[in-house]
Amino acid sequence: MNTKYKDLIEQTFDFPQEEFKTENNNLQFHGIDLMSLVEEYGTPLKFTYLPKITENINKAKGWFKKSIKDHDYKGRYYYSYCTKSSHFKYVLNEALTNDIHIETSSAFDLDIVANLKAEGKIKDETFIICNGFKRDQYIKNIGALINSGHKNCVPIIDNYEELPLIQEQTKKKFKVGIRIASEEEPKFEFYTSRLGIGYKNIVSFYEREIANNPKVELKMLHFFINTGIRDNAYYWNELLKCISVYIKLKKACPTLDSLNIGGGFPIKNSLAFDYDYQYMIDEIINQINEACKSANVAVPHIFTEFGSFTVGEASGAIYEVLYQKKQNDREKWNMINSSFITTLPDSWAINKRFIMLPINKWNHRYERVLLGGLTCDSDDYYNSEQHINAIYLPVYEKENPLYIGFFNTGAYQESIGGFGGLQHCLIPHPKHILIDRDEEGNTITKVFKEQQKSQELLSILGYDKSS
Structure with a gap:
């Protein structure tokens, strides 16, 4: 038995x-x-x-490379890591050895970027995609990064007030993206994401605020849904709407050349896990390619923002x-x-x-x-x-x-x-x-952080002698 x-x-x-x-x-x-x-x-x-961080980054790059070749896709692919998944330096150090880009969510994220730039691990050419709802310090840090000469800092406009606030902090021309406020899955308690600008308002926002603005250049349309990249009707429907917005915006804005499809690749949560990454990427590339050909517009460069997939x-x-x-x-x-x-x-x-x-x-x-x-x-x-x-x-x-x-x-x-x-x-x-x-494949281990001690917790709680 x-x-x-x-x-x-x-x-x-x-x-x-x-x-x-x-x-x-x-x-x-x-x-x-x-x-x-x-x-x-x-x-x-x-x-x-x-090493698993590097392995997953290169897997995704390989899948996109194959799809771009198979579909004769004329755009390039850029892998970005969204730091909110894990901000630890050992994660960023490993990920940045693989020629990737960064997506940020807050003011302190850009302090991390400044630290890594000072060490030479992030270059001026590295894309820093600044997402999220932007409060004062985040706006100031974005302005400081642009003013420092960073060539590819791209704040993603989340609401109508952000653009003039960023302009107040910048001394030179800068690039921006616009985030689409995608519709949520039917089971959600609300219909539309709180993040971004509505599908129907994006082209008019560009024409009103950016088209004749000599200080701003629109480069990216940003799309993300909470459920991630899944093979279901909801995902494909939202992607097609996003592609439609890209085509309309591209016809109005010649400088637009990139589509950010966000992230959401699932990671293994069971020994029975089954997800065909290559198939999903093939379908995404094919749908973008065919839609742009039909509309007679140039296909965009593709950006992704993989967090859990990178480090999980x-x-x-x-x-x-x-x-x-x-x-x-x-x-x-x-x-x-x-x-x-x-x-x-x-x-x-x-x-x-x-x-x-x-x-x-x-x-x-x-x-x-x-x-x-x-x-x-x-x-x-x-x-x-x-x-x-x-x-x-x-x-x-x-x-x-x-x-x-x-x-x-x-x-x-x-x-x-x-x-x-x-x-x-x-x-x-x-x-x-x-x-x-190491280079010979031998395992190396080191302690990053010892188990917390009582004194650390007592200090936080105000019980140490100095408080």
């Missing part, structure tokens, strides 16, 4: 997979022995595997099962040595699912369990896994610790969880390590 955990996984999924395999009944991630990390650094532990699959978290509580005849609670609310906040806030696998004991029998966090909050739990609507793990043994990993957690979790700040019930933020490879 096949009753081992490994049998369950191999019978349920196509396993091993590109990033996951087992050796000596322990899990490996991109060839890294995760139990060796546990033995060296302990748990709870967060890790980021930096690079990171994971490892916990130890401290104890098993049997609360009734059927429910077994495996208590982890951390908190889901603080370390994986999306699992609590929006019921997001991550890949969850045991690190060790793959040759042991399995049981159905619930996972509980350390806080006293009743919502601090993880009770279903995307692929089988239940959690199965190797049987708990008090004398033989079980370690579990959550994977593809690299986007948003640190910033939403309040990295380096207060944590719910004062559960400390875990130790965080970075994993890289």
Whole structure:
């Protein structure tokens, strides 16, 4: 009888997979022995595997390159990273080694850009696409970047008041884009995105505010929908409306030459994940190409803004099962040595699912369990896994610790969880390590941040002696 955990996984999924395999009944991630990390650094532990960032960037570039060639598309492709997914310097350092561009969301984003420019990691030719609703300091920082001589700073106009405010801060001619206020998916509580300018108002806004303005050059139309790039009627309908606006605007504005289709490539959230990236890109390129040919206008350069896709699959978290509580005849609670609310906040806030696998004991029998966090909050739990609507793990043994990993957690979790700040019930933020490879392919690890100490939290709360 096949009753081992490994049998369950191999019978349920196509396993091993590109990033996951087992050796000596322990899990490996991109060839890294995760139990060796546990033995060296302990748990709870967060890790980021930096080469995965480069891998995903180059995958996307390759897919677009193939589609552009196959469809004889005359525009170029620009990969941009939206920093809000993860602002950490180690992420930007890795991503910028791949000739990419940057999308920002706030004033402090541009302070990061200035820091990276001073180190030579961002050039004057790098596109800095400034998105979001712009308050005073953001406007000032955009003006400072343009005045410094940065050639490709492109503020994306979100509302009618932004353009004159930016003009007040700039001393020279500058480029802009316009964001389309896309219609939301039917299940949303509102019809139109709060961001951007309505489809029907964009051409008139250009003609009124930009066409005869010698200080401003319109270069980009920006399109993004919250659900991301999905193969469904809603996405294709919104994309076609966007292309229609581009064509109308291009006929009125000769300087317009770029279409930003935003981001939203999904990342793997289950061992059963299936998404045909190449097909989606082929369809997008083909639809833009055919529509522009029919309208007899030049096709645009294509920009994307990939955040989660860039960094999400690079990171994971490892916990130890401290104890098993049997609360009734059927429910077994495996208590982890951390908190889901603080370390994986999306699992609590929006019921997001991550890949969850045991690190060790793959040759042991399995049981159905619930996972509980350390806080006293009743919502601090993880009770279903995307692929089988239940959690199965190797049987708990008090004398033989079980370690579990959550994977593809690299986007948003640190910033939403309040990295380096207060944590719910004062559960400390875990130790965080970075994993890289040298030129020979050998694994290199280093500690990015030690686990929070009591004094750090007491200082924030005002209990240190200096307060």
